[in-house]
Amino acid sequence: MHRRSFPMPGLAGAAPQVNGGEPIVVKDEPGMPHRGKVFAAVHAHLDDIPYYAAGLCAKLMSEGYTGYILRTSNDERCGGRSTAENILSNEQDHFRMAAALGFKDVFDFYYQNHDMDGISYIDLRGRLILIFRMLQVDTILSFNPWGHAEENPDHWVTGRAVEEACWMAGMPNDFHEHLEAGIQPHTVGERYYFYAREGQPYNRVVDIGSHVEKKIDAIVECKSQGDGNRGSIVRAQLARQGKRLPLLGNDDRAADRAYVRQFLLEDDREHGKPHNLEFAERFYYIDRRPAKSKADEYIEKNAVNL
Amino acid sequence: MDRRQFLGRPVSAGLALGGAAALQQAPSAYGQRSDLPPKFTPSAYTVPKSPNSAGLTPDYFTYADNLVIERNQPGKPHQGKVLAAVQAHSDDITLFCAGTVAKLIDEGYTGYLIRLSNDEKAGKTVGYGVVQNEIDNREAAKALGCKKAFSFYYRNHRMDDCAAIEIRQRLIFLFRLLQVNTVFLMDPSDHYDENPDHLVVGREVEAACWMAGTGGGREYPEQLKAGLKPANVREKYYHARAPQGHNLVNRIVDISSYIDQKVRANVANKGKGPAGDNGARLRQSLAKQGKKLPLLGNDDDTANFQYVKHFIMDDFRTLGAQFGLEYAEAFRYIGPEPEHRQIVNKYVEEHAVPL
Numbered sequence: 246m247h248r249r250s251f252p253m254p255g256l257a258g259a260a261p262q263v264n265g266g267e268p269i270v271v272k273d274e275p276g277m278p279h280r281g282k283v284f285a286a287v288h289a290h291l292d293d294i295p296y297y298a299a300g301l302c303a304k305l306m307s308e309g310y311t312g313y314i315l316r317t318s319n320d321e322r323c324g325g326r327s328t329a330e331n332i333l334s335n336e337q338d339h340f341r342m343a344a345a346l347g348f349k350d351v352f353d354f355y356y357q358n359h360d361m362d363g364i365s366y367i368d369l370r371g372r373l374i375l376i377f378r379m380l381q382v383d384t385i386l387s388f389n390p391w392g393h394a395e396e397n398p399d400h401w402v403t404g405r406a407v408e409e410a411c412w413m414a415g416m417p418n419d420f421h422e423h424l425e426a427g428i429q430p431h432t433v434g435e436r437y438y439f440y441a442r443e444g445q446p447y448n449r450v451v452d453i454g455s456h457v458e459k460k461i462d463a464i465v466e467c468k469s470q471g472d473g474n475r476g477s478i479v480r481a482q483l484a485r486q487g488k489r490l491p492l493l494g495n496d497d498r499a500a501d502r503a504y505v506r507q508f509l510l511e512d513d514r515e516h517g518k519p520h521n522l523e524f525a526e527r528f529y530y531i532d533r534r535p536a537k538s539k540a541d542e543y544i545e546k547n548a549v550n551l
Numbered sequence: 552m553d554r555r556q557f558l559g560r561p562v563s564a565g566l567a568l569g570g571a572a573a574l575q576q577a578p579s580a581y582g583q584r585s586d587l588p589p590k591f592t593p594s595a596y597t598v599p600k601s602p603n604s605a606g607l608t609p610d611y612f613t614y615a616d617n618l619v620i621e622r623n624q625p626g627k628p629h630q631g632k633v634l635a636a637v638q639a640h641s642d643d644i645t646l647f648c649a650g651t652v653a654k655l656i657d658e659g660y661t662g663y664l665i666r667l668s669n670d671e672k673a674g675k676t677v678g679y680g681v682v683q684n685e686i687d688n689r690e691a692a693k694a695l696g697c698k699k700a701f702s703f704y705y706r707n708h709r710m711d712d713c714a715a716i717e718i719r720q721r722l723i724f725l726f727r728l729l730q731v732n733t734v735f736l737m738d739p740s741d742h743y744d745e746n747p748d749h750l751v752v753g754r755e756v757e758a759a760c761w762m763a764g765t766g767g768g769r770e771y772p773e774q775l776k777a778g779l780k781p782a783n784v785r786e787k788y789y790h791a792r793a794p795q796g797h798n799l800v801n802r803i804v805d806i807s808s809y810i811d812q813k814v815r816a817n818v819a820n821k822g823k824g825p826a827g828d829n830g831a832r833l834r835q836s837l838a839k840q841g842k843k844l845p846l847l848g849n850d851d852d853t854a855n856f857q858y859v860k861h862f863i864m865d866d867f868r869t870l871g872a873q874f875g876l877e878y879a880e881a882f883r884y885i886g887p888e889p890e891h892r893q894i895v896n897k898y899v900e901e902h903a904v905p906l
Contacts, residue, residue: 352773365714379777426728
């Protein structure tokens with residue numbers, strides 16, 4: 246992905262808020278209230294979910310959700326090696342990152358990195374519809390297709406296709422051949438759109454304080470991009486100069502985790518501050534679960550025997 | 552029809568390429584003579600037309616020297632195999648290869664008819680057109696003995712504006728779902744086909760065939776996670792579109808035993824094409840003038856059947872006559888390729904020696 250430089254100054258208060266001006270703060274829920282539900286986290290690049298939503302992913306899975314992760318691009322432009330080597334290293338990082346967060350399965354579509362505005366959009370949407378139906382996805386996490394300041398085409402193409410696939414997956418005449426395979430239509434009811442760029446809207450602030458270690462677990466696996474191994478790189482550079490940073494500990498793993506905690510979670514700290522939270526992630530939440538209509542309520546209340 | 556006349560020779564019975572020179576002075580079905588000097592051997596042959604021709608066979612065929620005549624096979628030699636007859640429009644398969652589809656189903660294949668366009672350009676309104684053609688596709692499938700008909704409903708005559716890769720994705724899904732072994736398709740290399748839907752469909756079917764099975768499922772791996780298995784499409788029957796076609800033919804199929812079934816499939820096509828209920832309409836039109844054609848019988852069903860058999864199928868009778876058959880259809884057939892690994896295994900088995 247094409248991220249801002251790290252670390253970043255906080256952005257709290259700079260973005261418009263919705264829901265009467267105040268976002269809803271979402272805290273941990275006791276028990277397993279989401280048992281039996283399924284979410285799909287759909288991102289374009291290895292490090293999108295880890296930075297924008299790893300805390301929420303960990304929270305939802307700890308509360309009973311089964312999680313799946315789907316990466317749409319092949320990340321070939323990121324990794325500092327040859328194009329082919331970048332595809333391989335990002336792919337392997339993606340598997341490890343998904344395992345660290347506890348996803349049940351990983352999907353990779355491998356569309357060409359940075360060029361996704363040139364692909365067949367309807368091909369992408371068709372594939373998402375199949376997966377949403379196959380997994381009977383209740384909730385998705387992805388890019389806000391209407392979020393301003395998004396300069397990465399892979400992000401908005403992915404977000405837009407996800408948004409459309411959510412409702413089309415429930416329409417039996419879309420890709421009706423899926424039904425022949427026993428894969429039933431299924432509408433995705435809840436959506437969490439990332440707060441990916443300054444100025445994008447959000448109406449949920451999710452307390453990820455008790456899940457931040459999982460988030461760090463995920464980010465340190467983003468070695469091909471996302472600075473997950475920056476700590477060990479700095480540690481090695483200093484060692485060559487005969488120096489060390491006590492913060493980075495005594496091994497590479499500790500160095501990577503410490504670096505992430507110290508330098509790469511600034512956005513989450515800043516997003517938490519206005520709500521007295523240590524770490525928080527922002528989302529634009531949309532609930533499209535079907536509500537009982539007034540007609541249904543009326544019929545239920547007033548229907549009499551013949 | 553805008554016929555091209557760069558070669559004007561008929562195909563004669565029992566034709567072999569080596570005998571072509573002997574034909575050079577023969578008049579064509581149109582009575583034309585060739586100006587091709589004797590030092591040249593023709594590379595394409597005029598397909599003769601009968602006086603009743605509906606223009607359903609191409610102007611020219613190029614015949615391969617290993618041409619095979621596929622005849623009826625006793626029993627059910629294809630039991631357990633699956634064929635998909637894929638067409639752009641509701642009348643493509645019925646007109647050009649319904650006899651062979653019916654034959655293979657009778658010999659044990661399970662058949663599926665897959666239509667990719669919505670046929671909206673045929674009908675008194677777009678709405679009536681798409682509904683009638685949807686019905687026709689289903690009814691034609693029934694007449695052919697297919698297990699099921701599918702329609703993808705891409706907009707008619709505009710398929711070159713569709714995302715080819717998405718069409719292919721859906722075909723790969725269906726080929727895997729149905730475990731297709733054999734396909735029928737319009738030859739995308741058929742020269743001078745003016746209909747973009749034909750070319751798009753042919754091209755994408757051709758690509759989907761191998762991608763549905765390639766590499767154990769690296770194409771659309773999520774389909775395999777959904778429970779589908781890679782498909783093993785190993786036989787392809789390419790048919791030409793008439794009249795512009797000029798394509799390679801290496802298989803002539805004897806459809807004489809299945810001509811009535813082909814007729815019924817074409818009668819089912821009421822929304823478009825030259826068949827459908829044209830017989831009944833002609834009969835009614837004549838009746839208003841106080842006339843009748845004995846050929847058309849005494850009711851609409853008979854009229855439709857006889858009309859199609861007499862006027863529409865005559866091209867296939869004429870084609871068959873070239874090969875000593877009552878009725879025939881022509882194909883570029885691509886059969887199973889030998890598995891290279893098996894060749895190596897066989898070599899190892901035969902030549903490996905103790906260390």
